[in-house]
Amino acid sequence: MQNDVSLIGVPTDIGAGARGASMGPEALRVAGLASVLEGHGLRVMDRGNLGGPSNPWQPPTDGYRHLHEVVTWNQTLHEAVLAELAQGRLPIVLGGDHCLGLGSISAVARHCRDTGKKLRVLWLDAHADFNTAALTPSGNIHGMPVALLCGMGPSELTGIGGTTPAIDASVVRQIGIRSVDPGEKRLVHQAGLEVFDMRFIDEMGMRHTMEQALMGVDEDTHLHVSFDVDFLDPEVAPGVGTTVRGGPTYREAQLCMEMIADTGRLASLDVMELNPALDVRNRTAEVAVDLIESLFGKSTLMRKS
Secondary structure (H helix, E strand, C coil), rough: CEEEEEEEEEEECCCCCCHHHHHHHHHHHHHCCHHCCCCCCEEEEEEEEEEECCCCCCCCCCCCCCCCCCHHHHHHHHHHHHHHHHHHHHHHEECCHHHHHHHHHHHHHHHHHHHCCCCEEEECEEEECCCCCCCCCCCHHHCCCCHHHCCCCHHHCCCCCCCCCCCCCCHHHEEEEEEEEEHHHHHHHHHHCCEHHHHHHHHHHHHHHHHCCCCCCCCCEEEEEEEEHHHHHCCCCCCCCCCCCCCHHHHHHHHHHHHHHHHHHHEEEEEEEHHHHCCCCHHHHHHHHHHHHCCCCCCCCCCCC
C-alpha cells in the first residue's frame, strides 16, 4: 500500500436532498483523521478544500438538480484526484455528498487505463446509487453516480473522465445495499452489477461476503473504496441525510475494512455523505475515522499472523 496519502476536502452538498454534507470534510479533520493515519506511519498531506459553486437549492431541470454545479465540482475533483495518482500518492476524498464518486472514480479509472492496472471498486452504501433522471422524481444526483459512471445519463456527466462509460459495471462490487427503488433494481440487474445486499450479508456473513467481493484482486489491481457513511446502521452512524435501518454493525464494518486492508491493494478512497448537522457530538465522524484507520492497518487481531 502507498505510504504517501493526500486528503482532498470537497465541501459541497450539491447532489444531495438535505443540506449539511458540505461540512463533512471539517468534521473528519476535527475527528483527527490526519493524526490517526500518521500514527500508522503514513505521510499525510492535507491539500485543503477544493472550491466550487455554492448550492442554489433549486428544483430539478429536465430530471437533474444542479446539473451545471455538479459537473463543475466533479470536473475539479477529477483533476485533483488524477494529479495525486500521477504523483504516486493515495488520495482520500473527504465528501461532500456521493455525487462526488463520479469525479473521483472517473479519475481512478482514467489512471488505470493510463497505467494498465485492473480496477476494482468496492461501493459501501445503503443505496445502489443506480438511478437515472427517468427513475427518480427528486433529481438528486447523489442517487445516480454508479449509473453515470456506467454511461447512463447526459454526456456532461458521463464523459468527465474523457471516456464514456468511465467504467464497466463488472468492476464494481456493492456491499451493504438495502434501499433500492423498483426501477433502479431492474437497471442494476440489466447492467449485471454484482451486489452483496444485507440479506446476503445476513445469510452468509461479512467474512464470506468480503471474500467474494475481493476475489480476483491481485498485485495488478487498483482497489478503490467508495465509503458512504450511510453504509453503517444508523444506530452506529446517525450523522447522514439518508439513514436506512438494518445496516452492518460496528463489528461487521470493522471486519469489512480489515479484510480490505489485508489485501494490501487499497489505492484510493472516498468518504462520503457525512452530515455533521444531523450528527450527535461528531460521533459519526469519529466512527468513520475509526473505520478508515482499520482500512490502513489497525487490527484487533490477537493471533500471530
